[in-house]
Amino acid sequence: MPENDRLSGCLDKINLDFVEREATPKLLMKLSIQLHLAGLSLSNIVSFLEVFGVERVRSTVHNWVHKADLQPESGRNPNHVAVDETVIRLDDEQYWLYAAVDPETNDLLHTQLEPTTNNALADRFFADLRDKHDIDDATVLVDGSASLQRACRKHDLDFRYERHGNRNSVERVFREIKRRTTCFSNCFSNAEAETADEWLRSFAFAWNQLI
DSSP states (O other): OOHHHHHHHHHHTOOOTTOSSOOSOHHHHHHHHHHHHHTOOHHHHHHHHHHTTOOOOHHHHHHHHHHTTOOOOSOOOOSEEEEEEEEEEETTEEEEEEEEEETTTTEEEEEEEESSOOHHHHHHHHHHHHHHSOOTTSEEEEOSOHHHHHHHHHTTOEEEEOSSGGGHHHHHHHHHHHHHSGGGSSEESSOOHHHHHHHHHHHHHHHHHHO
């Protein structure tokens, strides 16, 4: 699919029903949201809007992104699912990001941000993943995480230990998320956990449209 078709399709899926009194043309709002999720900083988005004679502050663009409430579509039926967890920092606090990726398409299926990692949270991650997608017949690709393997057994899911191969897809997603966080490091600055969680769902939406 040509890049411009994918971009147009992504723009069409950005819902601006939250807009009440906003003088900015909706196309520019959608482009701003998409460009930010694709990697452009809020400051650069503000400069982009100025080219079209629209003056907005960074917080306004930030609000557009979060109020759009973007998240990956449900209802997938993958043959394989690569799952993993990694550390994400919110200022000086450490959080754990759980993620599931379809390695055949590289689509992000589900993300979950938690203040720690344990068996109960891994179990909830798989419960939410199963609510969103049909993975009962899929093979889940896991690394050595005991909690993820235990959750697979609890949900009666077929899983396979794999360090590389198809699991590289979820590692690529994690690398991009970490690149995209503040100052291209593994840290969200001045962000609440809820805000970071919303951004991660929005990122998953954009990732699936543009990969």
